[in-house]
Amino acid sequence: MTRSLASFLVPFSLCLALAGPAAGQAVVEAGLGAARAATTTAPAAGIGKSLNGLSGNLDKAIKTGQQPSVQQTVTVINSKPPAKESATAPAVPPPTWEDAGAIETGLTYEDVVRRFGPPVMSISNRTERSLTYRGKDGWFQLELRDGVVSSVAKP
DSSP states (O other): OHHHHHHHHHHHHHHHHHHHHHHHHHHHHHHHHHHHHHHHSGGGHHHHHHHHHHHHHHHHHHHHTOOOOHHHHHHHHHTOOOOOOOOOOOOOOOOOOOOGGGOOTTOBHHHHHHHHOSOSEEEEOSSEEEEEEEETTEEEEEEEETTEEEEEEOO
């Protein structure tokens, strides 16, 4: 009986003794959290203005039935006046490269890049360069010496 009473009284007295410091710690942590919240929201104040302007442009576009241009959206986010629009050049189609299966020994590095595009991977040292290309049949490993293809490892 004395053992069960002692096992109850010791934790109970510890709870009573530590109640004050625990409450003080809670108050301090709450104050620190409030201070942190106040200082971290100040830099985000400009985001509200940007989002408000963006939603205004979006609302105008929906009402008039046209889509806002990228320039308008960028202007709202950056809050800067739009730059003078220049004549836009026609879209250039992406280049089409030859299949890497046609790479042969004797081609120069410039010819290889011009015909087959940039390599997937390139490793070089002072005298040699190793290029990796992907073709229809798999991966091709080229060895170049003095800027000229010296060997081609085909899959």
